[in-house]
Amino acid sequence: MSYSVDTFTDYILFFGSSSLVGKGALENLLDINFYIKNVSDIQGKLDSLTEIKGDVVLNKHVFCVNRRSIAEEKSFMKTIDYINMRSVTWKGGRYYLRSRKEKDTEKRAPSPNTFCYDAFEEGFIKNTTEEKGNDNFSFTYNQKQFSYALHYACGKEKGLGIIYNFTVTQMIIPRSENWPRLLSRIFSGTRKLEKFDTNNKTYVPGKNLPNLCDIRTMVCSLGSTSARVRKTQVxxxxxxxxxxFTLAQEFTNTTDKKLVVITAFNNDFLSKTFEYFRTKAKLENDLDESLPNKLKELVILRPGPMCGQHGNPINVGLGQENSNLLEKILYYPRYLLVYKKQYIGEVRRVGLRTKLSEIIASSIYRMPGSALLGYAVPVSKVSYVASLMAIERKSKEAGPKLEVISSYQIDMIA
Incomplete structure (x- = not known):
């Protein structure tokens, strides 16, 4: 008996996945609960099907480009949240997510339509011998692959099998000024990943990377910090x-592209007074007006001061775990000294202005009159809305679509 599947593959190109907003956005894009709660993506795909004979397979590929490797073997697997899921419809029936059947919880073997269950690989990407006319390049990558098999039911008889295959590929290219010129060469459609074979201790040709024309969505949360500027003098x-802007120029090689970009809250006074806001305003304007091919969808998020913590959390224990109250009191001066030392170290690492911005944002969030300083918003909400805009169904409007989402709107959406 033949077994057929309906397969949909979505690619997202992500720049800034190691930033404060980017980390959360990447987590969302790889979180199964994010998709079963926001069902516009799967609903749009079901609406395009006139007949379903087997499983519906959704392949979600996220390509992150970073200067250094971030949490290579981190697991993105999540426990499925059946309580907050939303139903989907197909041919007049309403389908609800049910607990997976026992056979669906088993590991799925690799096949053309599914990846290994929670697998990890690493290797490198380099130019080929046929590219002798161009300058050489070679850099490492790591990749996580994991899958979920979901069962949606409509009554006792009807059911839909939906498989989510997630792949996140992190490309480590230390010199970010090279990213734009390498983009079309990496995503040429014929470039192969050179996977490290742990059994034979050698590199073997892996899967092809997609063509840039087939990557329809880009998320950009790049931005400067005072500490980074001071350290690099850039x-x-x-x-x-x-x-x-130069990444967007390379990305828009067709007219069917979507860009989600995080800038900053702004107004005429700020744009005319402060260089930072003037630069952000110029970026927004040029993304809308000056790209070689106009974006089909440009989504601009303008968060105000963000409530969140740059850098690493400060963890200082108040004495040993089994210390009594008196021992903790005696240790308290030492605790303050260690905490202060770590805090100063973090301030130096991320920058004083960045830390002050965090403190101000947390203190004015939803306070009366705080909008005068820019409507503060939790960074988790900015990440959530950025992810949501990235997966929303493509615009059906004929012309280009520009959407600007203010800090207040971000707070309300999330």
């Missing part, structure tokens, strides 16, 4: 304008 405008 001007703010490089990360705040030049790099995002």
């Amino acid at each position: 001007p703010n405008s490089f990360a705040d304008y030049y790099l995002p």
Whole structure:
């Protein structure tokens, strides 16, 4: 008996996945609960089907480009949240997510339509011998692959099998000024991943990377920090304008592209007074007006001061775990000293202005009159809305679509 599947493959190109907003956005894009709660993506795909004979397979590929490797073997697997899921419809029936059948909880073997269950690989990407006319490049990558098999039911007789296959590929290219010119060469449609074979201790040709024309969505949360500027002596405008804009130029090689970009709250006074806001305003304007091919969808998020913590959390224990109250009191001066030392270290690492912005944002969030300083919003909400805009169904409007989402709107949406 033949077994057929309906397969949909979505690619997302992500720049800034190691940033404060980017980390959360990437987590969402790889979170099964994010998709079963926001069902517009799967609903749109079901609406396009006139007949379903087997499983519906959704392949979700996220390509992250970073200067250094971030949490290579981190597991993104999540326990499915059956309580907050939303139903889907197909041919007049309403289908609800049910607990997976016992056979669906088993590991699925690799096949053309599914990946290994929670697998990890690493290797490198390099130019081929046929590219002798171009400058050489070679860099490492790591990749996580994991799957979920979901069962949606409509009554006792009707059911839908939906398989989510997630792949996140992190490409480590230390010199970010090279990213734009390498983009079309990496995503040429013929470039292969050179996977490291742990059994034979050698590199073997892996899967082809997609063509840039087939990557329809890009998320950009790049931006400068005072500490980074001080350390590298690279001007703010490089990360705040030049790099995002040149990446968008390379990305828009067709007219069916969508860009989700995080900028900053703004108004006429700020744009005329402060260079940072003037740069962000220029980026927004040029993304809308000056790209070689106009974006089909441009989504601009303008968060105000963000409530969140840059850098690493400070963890200082108040004495040993089994210490009594008196021992903790005696240890308290030492605790304050260690905490202060770690805090100063973090301030130096991320920048004083960044830390002050965090403190101000947390203190004015939803306070009366705080909008005068820019409507503060939790960074988790900015990440959530950025992810939501990335997976929403493509616009059906004939012309280009521009959507600007303010900090207040971000707070209300999430």
